[in-house]
Amino acid sequence: MISYIRDEATNSRAGSDLILSRLLEVLLIETLRREASKLPNPGMLRGLSDPQLARAISDIHSDVRRGWTVAELAQRAGMSRSAFAKKFSAAVGLAPVEYLLRWRMAIAKDTLRHGRGSLEEIAEKVGYRSASAFSTAFSQRVGCPPSEFARMASLA
Known part of the structure; x- marks a missing residue:
């Protein structure tokens, strides 16, 4: 080609x-x-093809720190909460809040991989109020603490 x-x-x-x-x-x-296949969720491309869902996905990506709720995202998409949640889940393959959490972890993992910032800075960057809350959420989702992830990433 x-x-x-x-x-x-x-x-x-x-x-x-x-x-x-x-x-x-x-x-x-x-x-x-x-x-x-390398995206945190390949269904994101399907979501971006729908103007209403694209608005919500864009909002999540542009302000990942914000404590988004399904109601807020639905309002921005011009839909009811239930219709938005159903349409988002069908198109993207994840519930809106799950998508937000995965996106936060993808940003955190990338930041840790490249050694950009302290744990407190990374936590704040991805919407957590404390390094402790971020570390707990990261460990639950990724399977290891952020410090261990960063160490393993530096060896790779």
Whole structure:
């Protein structure tokens, strides 16, 4: 596919712009498909394809520190709480609060992997009021304390 893109980009033939744009679209879709398995939840792509759910997912991602409730997210999506929860779970494969918790842990794991910040800073970054509360939640979800996760990540 890359050779087709290169060929269309370097040769000025009739329709090259149209063909090039379509090839780039296909490349983007294939990349998203491949990378979806690396997301904290591959269903996120399905959620982002729905404008109402996309708004809620965007809100979660833009303010992960916030103590989001299903009612708040539903209101932002312009839906009732129950309809939102049902639609979110069906599209994304997780309840909204579970999605938020997984997203927080994904950010925390990435931050720990790269040694960016103290435990207190990471806890605050992902919406926990204390390092202790964060450490407990992290241990329950990941299976080891944050300090151990960071140590193992540095050895990898």
